[in-house]
Amino acid sequence: MKKLINDPADVVTESVEGFGLAHPDVVHVRTDPLYVTRAGGPRTGKVGLVSGGGSGHEPLHAGFVGVGMLDAAVPGAMFTSPVPDAITPALQAADGGAGVVAIVKNYTGDVMNFELGAEIAEAEGVTVRTVLVNDDVAVEDSTWTAGRRGVAGTLCVEKIAGAAAERGDDLDAVVAVAEKVVANVRSMGVALTACTVPHAGRPSFDLADDEIEIGIGIHGEPGRHRVPMAPADAVTEQLLTPVVEDLRLGDGESVLLFVNGMGGTPLSELYVVYRHARRLLEERGVTVTRSLVGSYVTSLEMQGASVTVLRLDDELTALWDAPVRTTALHW
Amino acid sequence: MKKLINDPADVVTESVEGFGLAHPDVVHVRTDPLYVTRAGGPRTGKVGLVSGGGSGHEPLHAGFVGVGMLDAAVPGAMFTSPVPDAITPALQAADGGAGVVAIVKNYTGDVMNFELGAEIAEAEGVTVRTVLVNDDVAVEDSTWTAGRRGVAGTLCVEKIAGAAAERGDDLDAVVAVAEKVVANVRSMGVALTACTVPHAGRPSFDLADDEIEIGIGIHGEPGRHRVPMAPADAVTEQLLTPVVEDLRLGDGESVLLFVNGMGGTPLSELYVVYRHARRLLEERGVTVTRSLVGSYVTSLEMQGASVTVLRLDDELTALWDAPVRTTALHW
């Protein structure tokens, strides 16, 4: 394992400190407990937006703190949900008096820690509503699993709910639009290589040189099945098809197509995937009206990609287009 | 070698096609020969800005085409300078009648191909001026080398010259400001792992598990020396010190600090490097007034980073801050 880190125990704190130093105009970093807020603090009367989760997925979530997106982010240890002690003050810091929406990726640990953190914040007088993101179609949503995971679709929820909060929607409305995004966004990922968590010191799973893992999450968890390496177009089809089918996308619909890199994938490869995913959508009569390509929801240095499709209507499109000024998304 | 590509011979074209499909509002892609222009074409009376070079460094250069930066980019084959046949039409397409500046990274191949491409464009009536970028302090600038290479500092030249062109500077003035950036920007990189060029199918150099390569370029070339793996702070110091010394940075000066990922490095690690580089600068009395952290000038999936420092004055700061609307840099 070779990483540009010092002590594995310090990597998250040092990294977030560096992040704060680099972007004082956008974010403010608090340590002990560690969380990140929008520079300038909460806007009175605006619904606050908070997210968080294990570190190792950068720029998610701290990179999405800023005007038009999150008010605060809580980075946990590497791949480990943050603790209530950090979640509670972040929720409080995001409160402009109009309540706070916590956007939580659906993992047992995140759900439980946010539940506890919200409980305490509510006791302190903050109204907290939670929206669970569960866009990963690799996981069956059934009594046989902890439910589908939240992966790259989380970015779409944060962006669009952030725009709704920014334009002045009230708590119910922000929750409603966030849930609308959750209901209409699906993702599926593939790993070409595993990643190595600093404290573990070895890859999170073993993959032969001619194998890829379909249906991986973003925590270095193994996926649903292992298949032989194939050309990008074939892999893309394996990712896109279940997404489209789960969404029951039909002829004439409009979508956002988001091809996300897992951290160690060259941008050029993501555009190769995008090209074919777009063709496959067009062949089904689906129009791609918005696009995002890049490594936004990552799994350390893992090589691989995920394909996310969000069904768009006029409202979601307008909110997606609304200005955003964070370190990782900016328009 | 596992990559999200189809035939290695098609990866550049397919990737750039995908890029064009994803961002029709920002860029326009022409194939055969392959080059990328700003959507909407050249602005009459504005000095045109063109860059290009081998592919595999994405988002450089096509990701920097757009308002406030480049008018056209010419992607060569992987790590291979583009041919005059593509350079010439790109120069022509960027010409708004006020002449074109070609920003060329100082590699033998790029220099010669741009020389040939410019010659033909000039014969067709386009005034072309060339600015060579050679910010890599890993290479001695002497008669014993082909001269220093152009690496991540290229982004600074393109951004700032782009802003100067956008505000209406004439050809001489744009060349002058570009050369001012070149004179004041220096970089140094480290590789933790090598990258694999698709057609080669094996890593560009071999590096043991406990070794890193200091002074690497962005083409998978080996570096100047190989040292044992060390903590991030120690590695950062090995990158920053020669940069600062070559710039003869003194107490009280202001700089832009740019920590660049080589493609396969988690963003979190780049911020760890940034944090220490900033401290080291501050210890020398140098103030970091502008920052950029991310994987902008890459070497496929190589793990590693480079540190770039640009000495700033009011003019360069204002040009850096000027609006830019490209797919990879946007503010």
Added chain:
Amino acid sequence: MGQDGVPDGTAEGGGSSVTTLDVTWAQAWTRAAAQVVAEHRDELVELDRQIGDGDHGENLHRGFTAVLAKLDGLTEPPGQVGDVLKLVATTLMSTVGGAAGPLYGTAFLRAAKVTATERLDAAGVVAMLEAALEGIVVRGKASPGEKTMVDAWTPAVHAAVEAADGGAEPAAVLAAAATAAEEGAVATDPLVATKGRASYLGERSAGHRDPGAASSALLLRAAAEAAA
């Protein structure tokens, strides 16, 4: 070590000498737990790497390191067993994160509530274990057989009840619980996970031991050894 050892003055029943566990035992347990977690950190990481995200050992190690620091920093010795367990609970809750943080945090918090006393007899130990399991179930909503730490705690509670009913002393109750937890952890091997991160693997989760069940067995064995 840590066991009171003094026959309870008000011992009832058929002449058996009855011992109780006190706050010294609770501290000894905590220290022993921190030690086994440190010793088995890599093993727990490896189990979690197989069917999870490879952080379980690291998370618990971070948590128990913080617990030790808290314990060492106490200016006044804790008066009741529950005081120690509450310190463990809140510290784990605020330092472990992941799934295990809230689960163990809630377990110890519930256990602390029923141990607001200076001494635990066998029934007290049973009540403590039952409360802990209840906390895990309330928080995580898992049933037995879902390949989670519940599969270590459920048989542990069962065995503890049985031992106490049979007249065993606190130390023996804990020993029975630890043994049952160890067997329970081993028994998770063939299970297909339906809760927690391992559930994403579906059938592929079978053939691996649940890391939380494994760590639970370690914690219960530490409790028993601190009482022995």
Added chain:
Amino acid sequence: MGQDGVPDGTAEGGGSSVTTLDVTWAQAWTRAAAQVVAEHRDELVELDRQIGDGDHGENLHRGFTAVLAKLDGLTEPPGQVGDVLKLVATTLMSTVGGAAGPLYGTAFLRAAKVTATERLDAAGVVAMLEAALEGIVVRGKASPGEKTMVDAWTPAVHAAVEAADGGAEPAAVLAAAATAAEEGAVATDPLVATKGRASYLGERSAGHRDPGAASSALLLRAAAEAAA
């Protein structure tokens, strides 16, 4: 193959039969060059991987593949040797890229300029080689000893001049040039590069063969064999 073979009707000098190379030879050379480049593609990539960026073999292979397609697509047979060389020049220039594209492009372009004729005698071959070297030097500004393709072409030209001066026929002139180029390529092994990408390696470039010198030797051997 491709050699004219017909004694030149106007042969001068001491009764030796003089042969010339014609446009058939030029085409044969081109095809032979494309073939050796394809055969040695991986070897050239590997040499370039050692001290460069690992694309030299790939770039030349792409270029010569395009050259073959152009040659096959010709509707009229080329009339002069220079016509073939010019086709090679422009195609390489517009498809190879990197350093080698402009260098070989300019070499073949200059060579084409001095071979605007139907037949080349020994002096013509020498002039062609000299023009090629001149093109490489004009474009790349390297001197001998800098570990570049110049280190293959310089001794090649030298040997060609010597052979021609000694009365060798065109085929023998080319053979002498090819042998010298091969020796020149081998002789780059110990050199420290001061031009091109390998110069970034400084001392570490020693101990490796220059890929451009190696490919130059291959191209010259193909020329000789096409004439043999």
